[in-house]
Amino acid sequence: MYALEINQLRKTYKNGFEALKGIDLKVQKGDFFALLGPNGAGKSTCIGILSSLINKTSGEVKIFGHDLEKEVIQAKSKIGMVPQEFNFNIFEPVGEIIANQGGYYGVPSVDVKKQSEYFLKELGLWDKRFLQARDLSGGMKRRLMIARALIHKPELLILDEPTAGVDIELRRSMWKFMRNINDQGTTIILTTHYLEEAEQMCRNIAIIDQGNIIKNTSMKSLLSTLNNETFVFYLRQSVTEVPQINGDFEVRLIDEHTLEVDIPREQTINSLILQLHGQGLEIDRMRNKVNRLEELFVSLINNKEAPVKN
Amino acid sequence: MTQLQKYWIAYITISRKEILRFSRIWVQTIVPPVITVALYFLIFGNLIGDRIGEMDGMSYIDFIMPGLIMMSIITSSYANVVSSFYGAKFSKHIEEMLVSPIPNVVILLGFLTGGIARGLSVGLAVTIVALFFTSFNVYNPLLVFTVALLTSLLFSLAGLINGVYATSFDDVSIIPTFVLTPLTYLGGIFYSIQLLPEIWQKISLINPILYMINSFRYGFLGVSDIDLSVALPIIIIFIVILFTACMYLLNRGIGIRN
Numbered sequence: 001m002y003a004l005e006i007n008q009l010r011k012t013y014k015n016g017f018e019a020l021k022g023i024d025l026k027v028q029k030g031d032f033f034a035l036l037g038p039n040g041a042g043k044s045t046c047i048g049i050l051s052s053l054i055n056k057t058s059g060e061v062k063i064f065g066h067d068l069e070k071e072v073i074q075a076k077s078k079i080g081m082v083p084q085e086f087n088f089n090i091f092e093p094v095g096e097i098i099a100n101q102g103g104y105y106g107v108p109s110v111d112v113k114k115q116s117e118y119f120l121k122e123l124g125l126w127d128k129r130f131l132q133a134r135d136l137s138g139g140m141k142r143r144l145m146i147a148r149a150l151i152h153k154p155e156l157l158i159l160d161e162p163t164a165g166v167d168i169e170l171r172r173s174m175w176k177f178m179r180n181i182n183d184q185g186t187t188i189i190l191t192t193h194y195l196e197e198a199e200q201m202c203r204n205i206a207i208i209d210q211g212n213i214i215k216n217t218s219m220k221s222l223l224s225t226l227n228n229e230t231f232v233f234y235l236r237q238s239v240t241e242v243p244q245i246n247g248d249f250e251v252r253l254i255d256e257h258t259l260e261v262d263i264p265r266e267q268t269i270n271s272l273i274l275q276l277h278g279q280g281l282e283i284d285r286m287r288n289k290v291n292r293l294e295e296l297f298v299s300l301i302n303n304k305e306a307p308v309k310n
Numbered sequence: 311m312t313q314l315q316k317y318w319i320a321y322i323t324i325s326r327k328e329i330l331r332f333s334r335i336w337v338q339t340i341v342p343p344v345i346t347v348a349l350y351f352l353i354f355g356n357l358i359g360d361r362i363g364e365m366d367g368m369s370y371i372d373f374i375m376p377g378l379i380m381m382s383i384i385t386s387s388y389a390n391v392v393s394s395f396y397g398a399k400f401s402k403h404i405e406e407m408l409v410s411p412i413p414n415v416v417i418l419l420g421f422l423t424g425g426i427a428r429g430l431s432v433g434l435a436v437t438i439v440a441l442f443f444t445s446f447n448v449y450n451p452l453l454v455f456t457v458a459l460l461t462s463l464l465f466s467l468a469g470l471i472n473g474v475y476a477t478s479f480d481d482v483s484i485i486p487t488f489v490l491t492p493l494t495y496l497g498g499i500f501y502s503i504q505l506l507p508e509i510w511q512k513i514s515l516i517n518p519i520l521y522m523i524n525s526f527r528y529g530f531l532g533v534s535d536i537d538l539s540v541a542l543p544i545i546i547i548f549i550v551i552l553f554t555a556c557m558y559l560l561n562r563g564i565g566i567r568n
Contacts, residue, residue, distance in 0.1 A: 013568070051409045054568040073313065076411035087402035096327075103323025104410035106316020148406075 001065045003029045003156050003187035004050070009059035011045050019045040021211035022059065027204070029064070029155075032182045033189045034202035034219070038301055042211045043191050044084070047160050051081045063156060077105060080154030080186075082145045084161045090134035094125060097133060098148050105152035112151065119147040122177060139170045146174070156187045163194060175201060199223070199293040209301055222296060230289035231269070233259045236282040245275050260289060320412045321420055328424025332390055332431075339390070340432055343382040347436045350378050351443040354500065366502050366533045371444045376527040377499030380461060382436045384494055384519065387429030387462035388469040388486060391421050395473030396482050404566055414560035418470065418553075425466025426459065433458050446530065453529035453538075460545050461522045465490075467552035474556075474565040493519045498527075503535045518548055 004027040011020040019042045027033045037043045048054030049061060052068070061068040066075035088097045095116060102112035120126040123143040128136060136144060142162055149157060159178070163171045171194070178201065182188050192198055198205065198219075205222055207215040215222065238256040245251050249272055250262040263269060273283060332339040355371030365373040398404035407417050440446075448454055472485050497519030503511050514520055521541040528534035534541070559565065 048568065051405075052567070053405055053408055055563055073411040073413070076409065079409070081409045083405065085402065087405045089398070089401060089403040100323055100327055101406055101410070104320050104407055104412055106311065106313075106319045106411070108311070108319065 001029065002026045002062070003031065003064060004189065005060075005062040005065075006046075007060040009046070009049065009061060010057045011042075011049065011054065012057045019211055020049075020056075020059075023208065023211070023213045025206055025213060025216065027156075027187060027189060029187055030182075030185055031187050031204055032179075032202045033187070034198035034205040035189055035191045035208065036195070036198060036205065036297060037191075037208035041208045043208055044160070046208065047081075047083075047158060047191065050079065050158060051083070052076060077152070078155045080149035080152065080157045082142075082149045082157070082159045082162050084164065086141050086145070088133050088141075088144065088148070091132055093130050093132055094120070094136070094144055095129035097144065098151055101148045102151040107152050115151050115153070116147070119150050123147050124173075139166045142166055143174070146177070150181070154186065156189070157181065159188060159190045159192075161192055162190070163192065163197060171197070195294040195297055207297065207300055215300055219293075223293065225296065228262045228264045229295070230260060230262050231286055232289050233261060233276070233286045234284045235259065235276075236284045237280065239281065243276060243279050243281065245272060247271060247275075257284075316411075317413065317416050320410070321416050321423075324407070324412075324417060324420025325423035325427075328390070328394060328421060329427045331394060331424065332428045339386070339428060340435055343386055343432050344435045344439055347378045347382055348439050348442075350374070351440060355443050366504075366531075368531060368533070369444070372446060372531065373502075373527075374500055375440050375444060375446065376530040377497070377523045379433050379436045379440065380458075380519075380523050380526045381494050381499055383429040383433040383458055383462050384465050384522070385486065385490065386432040387425040388465040388472075388490060390428040391425040391466045391469030392472045392476065392482050392485075394424060395421060395470055396476045396479070399473070399476075399566060400479075408566060414557065418556055418560060421470055422463060422466045425469060426462040429462030429465070430458060433462075448530055449532035450529045454526065457522060457525045457529055457542075457545070460542075460549060461526070464522075464545060464549050464552060467549065467556055470556050471552065471559065474559045476565075493517050494523075496520075497523045498535060499523060518544065521545055 004025065006023060006025040008022045008024060009020050010018070010022050012018045023042070023046070035043055035046070045054055049056045050063075050068070052072070061075075063075040063078050066078070068075045092100075098116040098120065099109070099112050102115065103109075107115070116129075117126065120129055123146060125136075125140060125143055125147060128140060133141065133144060142164075146159075146162060162178075163174055166174065175197065178188060178190075190198065190202060202219055204218050205215070206213050232254070235257050239253065239259075240256060242251050242253045243259070245261075247267050248264045249267060252260045254260050261272060263272060276283060351371065354374060359370035359374075362370045364370070395404070398407075468485075472482065476482050496514065497517050498514070503514045503520065506514065521536055521544045524534040524536040525538060525541040525545065528538055
């Protein structure tokens, strides 16, 4: 049984815009799954349908085998939703927002108290529980939505850009928290614009563009299709011309201390470093020019063959 | 735990949230209608009422008292649901309920409970204020309570329909200003329709609020322009129609789902 099974899901809005053109998607139980796509690709429509906020035009959605249309109560009770936009009553205290959500899912108040204490402590909001939500910072509001989504112990957690606008330190602590939740058996579907986040966290990935799933595979196999990667090398010595390098390396001089090199998949970084060293050039530091998934993502969306291997 | 018990918890949660909402802002929700009605009692009851004399065989202040209480119940229950529902739509926290496994009927009942609670709270407060201006014996307390309950239910339902269709805060006030207030004032709060020319008496009969005010007046004073056996079924028919309309709107997701 899949945590999520989508068959031929279509959505055409009243203005005629076809946001989803019959997508199929399966997410395994226990997976940490990335659903990526550019703005307007259909991600939000898809998540809107999963959360019952958008009515589908046709197709089938099953949550742990329960049809979202025919067994709506069973299906909904398995989902925890963290939306992109804040959707709580800003005048309500934090603790009350969590307690109410537990109540909507029919969780007895004793369990709600226990659960909310646990999640608010885990997410660093316990001492803010009596504050009105409007008094929280942006990062706290995001964490509040995560705590709220978990109060009924969902089996499938959908995170729609949970770390948008959150600083890197807090983002990392949220990643750790989400990993723990996943390790405890909760299936997670993540949409994000931070592709580094998706690459680090997710085992499987689907990329959606213009209402179609254009890639649906494991993160490992997707990244292995990358034909070449671009690295930036910071040299200790200064150079005025592009060093002569044998092999299929494409070398560009950025400034007198910086080289940018496209390294084909069949070549090793070691071979490049040895050649540079042979010319008396020492490498101070090096880094990936862009995140690998980002490189793939951009090429897939732009429908380019390179750098993706077919 | 059975599904029914879960629904009960959800219903209690929504109801408590709705009651807390208006209780927290009691200065905005409870006090204003009390002050307004107190002014009506003072001006139309004490100051002008003595010059008007008797209406339907009783002092003018006693005659208008049930209608004024009913008016505050109508406006409060309506305002509670329309503002709460539209507010929830506007700030998107209605989504908290929509994503949850709650049947629409439970959501509806939760909002209605909030509307009824506010309507009855304001009604009680206004009744207490009335005691400062006049003394009265309630002719049929059970009927008074039943009519107050049914009326607040009916206008809570109407408020929800308004909330579903409202797309701005202006839409929230249009119906109360241009429909509810005129119908209430023309529903026999301040006069007996027997005083009207025959044609206006007949026109008045299409005003549903007339039936509520007269039933309520009968419960308080034992006099009414309308036969109770007609008035109560009409109120119930309106409730059934509006309840069906609310369920249809929620099930179709009109105004709340894309």
